[in-house]
Amino acid sequence: MVMREEDFKPGPFYLGRASRPVCLVAFLWICYTCCVFMLPTSYPIKTDTFNYAPVALSVCLGLIMLWWVVDARQWFKGPVRNIDEHNGNAKV
Structure with a gap:
């Protein structure tokens, strides 16, 4: 895929x-x-029993997307091929 x-x-x-x-x-x-x-592990949800994983994940993904939009998409060109095609004669 x-x-x-x-x-x-x-x-x-x-x-x-x-x-x-x-x-x-x-x-x-x-x-x-x-x-x-990432769902809560106990009910009722209070601040001391709240699962902060979704909040942390959202903050990290938000910062990464902001960094990409502001800076990285101008200079990041993707992976660069630095090895020629494999011809089948080389031993691995």
């Missing part, structure tokens, strides 16, 4: 056509568990 199909080289453990659905299910499961673990 992250790579282009023509750049992907399957390894010894490859799921074939099932790899995309498995990747999607895994991604959704991770998002679900992260949300569940």
Whole structure:
């Protein structure tokens, strides 16, 4: 889901056509568990029992997005390829 199909080289453990659905299910499961673990652990919610993880995550993501909009998008060009194509003759 992250790579282009023509750049992907399957390894010894490859799921074939099932790899995309498995990747999607895994991604959704991770998002679900992260949300569940950030829910309050006890009720009623008070300041001493409040789970501050969502607040901390929101602040961090907000600062990162602000930094990107203000500064980083002008100079960040992405990863640079510094290795030539693999020709198959080199030993790893």
